[in-house]
Amino acid sequence: MRRPRVKVEHTPYRCEGGTVRIGGAVYGLAAEIEDRRGWVWTALGLMDGTREVEEVVAGLCRTHPEVSERQARAVVEALVGSGYVESGEEVVPPELSEGEVSRYARNYAYFRHADLTPREHGWEPQLRLKAxxxxxxxxxxxxxxxxxxxxxxxxxxxxxxxxxxxxxxxxxxxxxxxxxxxxxxxxxxxxxxxxxxxxxxxxxxxxxxxxxxxxxxxxxxxxxxxxxxxxxxxxxxxxxxxxxxxxxxxxxxxxxxxxxxxxxxxxxxxxxxxxxxxxxxxxxxxxxxxxxxxxxxxxxxxxxxxxxxxxxxxxxxxxxxxxxxxxxxxxxxxxxxxxxxxxxxxxxxxxxxxxxxxxx
The missing domain is CATH 3.40.50.720 (NAD(P)-binding Rossmann-like Domain)
Structure with missing residues (x-):
């Protein structure tokens, strides 16, 4: 995943005590992350689909000088692997026609919301259905x-x-x-x-x-x-x-x-x-x-x-x-x-x- 961004359905917010809640209010999807130093919140803010992973790591280190590159990379990799993040690059697989992309747009949105498995693109569940x-x-x-x-x-x-x-x-x-x-x-x-x-x-x-x-x-x-x-x-x-x-x-x-x-x-x-x-x-x-x-x-x-x-x-x-x-x-x-x-x-x-x- 080159340019990660937080899925819009899982837009994070901060709770009292420094906790970050991500995944919305849907039972079974939401997670709470202890973030007293603000590292997670900063990383999530940098994941807007315009920055590559290395840029997010560098941005986290600049904002928080106390963070080592190793620590920053661990935070970013954990968030990318959480399933709450998707690629900022819109990928439409060649197996789907333009008509299918239009027809299954709401399926795509559902799977993107409900799927916490990191994937290259959000159309993989639909391709499995098609097969x-x-x-x-x-x-x-x-x-x-x-x-x-x-x-x-x-x-x-x-x-x-x-x-x-x-x-x-x-x-x-x-x-x-x-x-x-x-x-x-x-x-x-x-x-x-x-x-x-x-x-x-x-x-x-x-x-x-x-x-x-x-x-x-x-x-x-x-x-x-x-x-x-x-x-x-x-x-x-x-x-x-x-x-x-x-x-x-x-x-x-x-x-x-x-x-x-x-x-x-x-x-x-x-x-x-x-x-x-x-x-x-x-x-x-x-x-x-x-x-x-x-x-x-x-x-x-x-x-x-x-x-x-x-x-x-x-x-x-x-x-x-x-x-x-x-x-x-x-x-x-x-x-x-x-x-x-x-x-x-x-x-x-x-x-x-x-x-x-x-x-x-």
Whole structure:
């Protein structure tokens, strides 16, 4: 990074006692730096995108004669590596067309704000999205909203799979269809709609019911992430167990979104984290015997289906881009009738689990 500048979203300010706060007020992004001598504040002020790193170091030494060059360099390098600083040189990678730069400008601003990984330019997350291949299984309430969000965000390829046709009762929550689509295969209507959302995305689809783990494993080939938005078959040997095992065998992370009345959740699984079956076992052990933990059922609004799909898409985007870096193996969500109820569940792997556990 030749000419560092502080990201505008992370403009620093000074607090009492000499502390510098950087990163804004967003929980999980902001940091406080003890700066009684003012070195950090001066360095940040010099990082306006017009000076090279060596000039910032020299300026810090001039302003604070007590600072050695070694100390000044350490301060500057730490700030450059913090993620709150970007290059003052606008870099547009050749992989993005002028139209894509215009289309994804708001994506770029979001990633620049949320990403604390030092990068050569702020377009790297978008390039990762463009290269991503996502398998979307299930095109109902959750899947429709997830598919729209992924296409709008600019994933490179999106393959949509669903066995059903559009019914009138779907129209209360399934965003990809309207009254003219009733009776059509969902996969056909969804592909047509998503191609209109973003013609730069390769959207394909098939009307198909996945009936076994082996069929799901075959579908996974060539994809980077699975967005599981289907809920059948249910039960201890259902589609989520198929996904858990097929994705583990393929080394592919997966996201499963769902809802149960007002409770909306998403689970994120993959290499390096607790698998679905271990997390489920941990939750079953915590709950009273007989308490169901399956999500789904007829109780749903457009809002709960929409949140479920958006949470799913957001997790997929995070896995693909690394913004933020996620450690898989958790479920998170919200309760729409209780604003104080935030769902966040993690459990340790079961000893001996063939997918994620420690050897017994």
């Amino acid at each position: 991503a291949r996502v398998l979307l299984l299930g095109l109902g309430g959750t899947g429709g909203h997830a598919g729209w969000a992924l296409a709008a965000a600019g994933v490179g390829r999106l393959h949509c799979v669903d066995p059903d046709t559009v019914e009138v009762s779907n129209l209360t929550r399934q965003v990809l269809y309207d009254e003219s689509d009733v009776g059509r295969p969902k996969a056909e209507a969804a592909v047509e709609r998503l191609r209109r959302v973003n013609s730069a995305v390769e959207v394909t689809g098939e009307r198909r019911r996945v009936g076994t783990r082996e069929e799901l494993a075959a579908l996974l080939r060539g994809f980077d992430v699975l967005a599981l938005c289907a809920d059948e078959p249910r039960g201890p040997d259902g589609v989520r167990v198929w996904a858990n095992r097929a994705c583990a065998a393929a080394g592919v992370p997966w996201v499963g979104g769902g809802y149960s009345g007002p409770l909306v959740t998403v689970g994120v699984y993959g290499p390096g984290g607790t698998c679905y079956e271990c997390l489920r076992a941990g939750e079953e052990a915590r709950l009273r015997a007989g308490v169901p933990i399956d999500l789904g059922g007829p109780g749903v609004l457009a809002t709960s289906a929409g949140l479920s799909g958006q949470f799913t898409a957001h997790a997929v985007i995070a896995l693909v881009t690394g913004v933020p870096e996620l450690r898989p193996g958790y479920v998170t969500g919200v309760n729409l009738i209780d604003p104080t109820h935030h769902v966040y569940v993690r459990h340790e792997p079961r000893p001996g689990c063939s997918i994620c556990g420690h050897p017994s």
